[in-house]
Amino acid sequence: MKQSVTEIPHAWTMIEVDVTNLVVLRNKVKDEFMRREGINLTYLAFMLKAVVNAIKDYPIINSVWAVDKIIVKRDINISLSVGTEDSVMTPVIKKADQKNIAGLAREIDELTKKTRAGKLSLNDMVGGTFTVNNTGSFGSILSYPIINYPQAAIVTFESIVKKPVVIQDMIAVRSMVNLCLSLDHRILDGVICGRFLQRVKENLESYNAETKIY
Numbered sequence: 001m002k003q004s005v006t007e008i009p010h011a012w013t014m015i016e017v018d019v020t021n022l023v024v025l026r027n028k029v030k031d032e033f034m035r036r037e038g039i040n041l042t043y044l045a046f047m048l049k050a051v052v053n054a055i056k057d058y059p060i061i062n063s064v065w066a067v068d069k070i071i072v073k074r075d076i077n078i079s080l081s082v083g084t085e086d087s088v089m090t091p092v093i094k095k096a097d098q099k100n101i102a103g104l105a106r107e108i109d110e111l112t113k114k115t116r117a118g119k120l121s122l123n124d125m126v127g128g129t130f131t132v133n134n135t136g137s138f139g140s141i142l143s144y145p146i147i148n149y150p151q152a153a154i155v156t157f158e159s160i161v162k163k164p165v166v167i168q169d170m171i172a173v174r175s176m177v178n179l180c181l182s183l184d185h186r187i188l189d190g191v192i193c194g195r196f197l198q199r200v201k202e203n204l205e206s207y208n209a210e211t212k213i214y
Contacts, residue, residue: 003149004146004147004148004149005146007149008065008147008149008184008186009184009185009186010146010147010182010183010184010185011182011183011185011188011190011193012144012180012181012182012183013180013181013183013190013193013194013197014142014178014179014180014181014197015178015179015197015198015200015201016176016177016178016179017176017177017178017179017200017201017204017205018165018174018175018176018205019043019160019175019176019177019204019205019207020174020175021205021207021208021209022043022046022175022204022207023160023175024208024209025046025207025208025209025211026041026043026046028209029041029213033102033105033213037102037105037106039105039106039109040105040109041102041105041213042105042108042134043134043136043157043160044108044132044134044157045101045102045104045105045108045213046101046204046207047132047134047157047204048078048093048096048104048108048132049100049101049104049203050200050203050204051078051130051132051155051200051203052076052078052096052097053097053199053203054196054199054200054203055076055097055130055196056076056097057196057199058192058195058196058199059072060072060152060187060188060192061130061152061153061188061192061193061196062076062129062130062152063129063151063152063187064129064150064151064152064187065150065152065184065186065187066150070152070186070187073129075094075095075097075127075129076095076096076097076129076130077092077093077094077095077096077127077128077129077130078092078093078096078128078129078130078131078132079091079092079128079129079130079131079132079148079151080092080093080108080111080112080131080132081131081132081133081134082111082112082115082116083138084115084116084118089115089120089125090125090128090131090148091111091114091115091120091124091125092111092124092125092126092127092128093107093108093111094127100212100213100214101211101212101213101214102213102214105213111124128148128151129151130151130152130153130154130155131145131147131148131151131153131154131155132154132155132156132157133145133154133155133156133157134156134157135156135157135158135180136156136157136158136159136160136177139159140156140158140159141158141159141161141178142158142178142180143156143158143180144180144182145180145182146182147182147183147184151184152183152184152187152188153181153182153183153184153188153193154181154182155179155180155181155197155200156179156180156181157177157179158177158178158179158180159177160175160176160177161175161176161177162174162175162176163176177204179197179200179201181193181196181197
């Protein structure tokens with residue numbers, strides 16, 4: 001973490017997303033998923049899928065700074081921030097782009113349990129190319145995350161909060177969430193990161209009651 005703060009020129013941006021339809025979708029499928037899989041279907045699985053699909057469109061996000069050059073990674077390996085009683089670990093979901101929402105949910109559950117039981121292996125911890133942190137799980141609505149060195153960026157998903165929102169000049173109560181992105185300004189700039197976050201937003205807002213999780 002010290003190396004990240006001292007070596008990486010951090011910049012920060014955020015976007016607000018309407019996840020009302022995602023809330024409806026998850027409420028529709030979570031009980032059946034629990035009966036079928038025996039684990040919780042969290043919002044994080046849907047959010048990871050939205051991020052991974054956005055990385056496919058903007059692969060420079062999935063890169064690292066190597067001395068004096070940028071290396072774009074082929075595999076999309078998501079480092080997942082998991083808090084324990086005394087630390088934060090970042091186990092890795094390998095080739096996350098090859099998994100559906102259900103598969104991501106299984107990986108999240110397995111890695112979270114291994115982390116909190118102190119059973120992570122070295123292989124569980126290496127190879128990450130982009131980090132996701134679900135800061136909303138403890139009530140946060142705004143974060144300024146530190147990049148997981150030597151990755152190019154990290155995104156946080158904040159708490160889902162019901163807010164009055166103007167839609168076609170009418171006020172409606174919607175479920176809203178902030179996405180906060182820290183970026184390495186040697187690799188990325190505000191334009192590409194703005195487009196990336198906009199694509200994540202579009203992906204999250206495209207979920208509906210008919211979206212397949214398998």
